[in-house]
Amino acid sequence: MRKAVMGLVAAVFVGVAAMGLYLTLQKPDQPLSPAMVNADVSTIGGPFTLTDQTGKRVTSAELIKGPTLIYFGYTFCPDVCPVDVTVMADAVDLLAEKGLDVTPIFITVDPARDDPESMASYVEAMHPKMVGLTGTEAEIKQAADAYKVYYQRVNTPESQAGYLMNHTSFTYFVTPDGVKAVFRDGFPPEEMAGAIARMLNR
Ligand code: NI
Numbered sequence: 587m588r589k590a591v592m593g594l595v596a597a598v599f600v601g602v603a604a605m606g607l608y609l610t611l612q613k614p615d616q617p618l619s620p621a622m623v624n625a626d627v628s629t630i631g632g633p634f635t636l637t638d639q640t641g642k643r644v645t646s647a648e649l650i651k652g653p654t655l656i657y658f659g660y661t662f663c664p665d666v667c668p669v670d671v672t673v674m675a676d677a678v679d680l681l682a683e684k685g686l687d688v689t690p691i692f693i694t695v696d697p698a699r700d701d702p703e704s705m706a707s708y709v710e711a712m713h714p715k716m717v718g719l720t721g722t723e724a725e726i727k728q729a730a731d732a733y734k735v736y737y738q739r740v741n742t743p744e745s746q747a748g749y750l751m752n753h754t755s756f757t758y759f760v761t762p763d764g765v766k767a768v769f770r771d772g773f774p775p776e777e778m779a780g781a782i783a784r785m786l787n788r
Pocket of ligand 1: 660665666667753
C-alpha cells in the first residue's frame, strides 16, 4: 500500500514536470520584442569581421547594406539549425515576392569544423543568396557576444561527430541601422516575412 502511494506520487511528479517542460517549449506566434531576449535592442548587434564561404574576409558593414537576416548555428546541427535556416530561406523568398530584397546570413558557432568549404556546401544547399560566415574561435566569440548568442560544446563520444554544440537559436532581423527584431526558433516563415514587411512599411 505504501509502495503504491509512493508510486502514485512519483507518477504525478513526473507528469507535472513533463507539463512544465511542455509549456516551456510552447512557441508563441509573435516576434519576440528585444526585451524578451533579456536585452535592450540598442545592446544587441555590433560590428564583426569574419570569413565568408569563398574564403574572403568580410566586415559586417560590407554585408549589411540593406535588410538582412542573421542566424547563428552550425552545419553539423542534427535538428534545430536545418529547420531554422530553412525558415530563414523561405522568409527571404516570401519577401522577394513582395519586392523586398533581404540577405540571409548563417554564422557558425562551430568554427573548428565549419571551414569555408563546409559553409559553402551548406549555404548553397539552403539558398542561392545565403552568405556563410566562419572565422577563428575568437572572431566567432566576438560576433556571438555582440548578438547575445550563447553556445557551448557538448561532448557526445557515442556519436560519430564526437560533439554537438548547444546554442541559442534566434533569427535576427537587421538593417544598417542595427537589430530591428529577434524571432524565436520555430517561427512560421509567413509570419516572419509579414512582420519584416510591416517593419519595412510594405
Ligand atoms: Ni543548431
